[in-house]
Amino acid sequence: VLPLGLLHDPLFSLKTPSYLGLGTLGFIVAHEIMHGFDNSGVEFDEDGVRRN
Incomplete structure (x- = not known):
């Protein structure tokens, strides 16, 4: 699960080149x-149950 906050500043910004945001993502x-x-x-x- 990735939080939607990753799609906002400073990761994705019109002020920085797109390759920086995409590389970080x-x-x-x-x-x-x-x-x-x-x-x-x-x-x-797969259910989160601990098994050895």
Whole structure:
């Protein structure tokens, strides 16, 4: 889940080049995807129940 606040200043602004905002957004999305591969996240099933 990404908050809609990411689509406002300073990430997306008419004052900065679009590649800066898109690059930052790509970094944030990749960072959040990586949370699915961390050591503690693999202990939970699709319902959020901890399983070993």
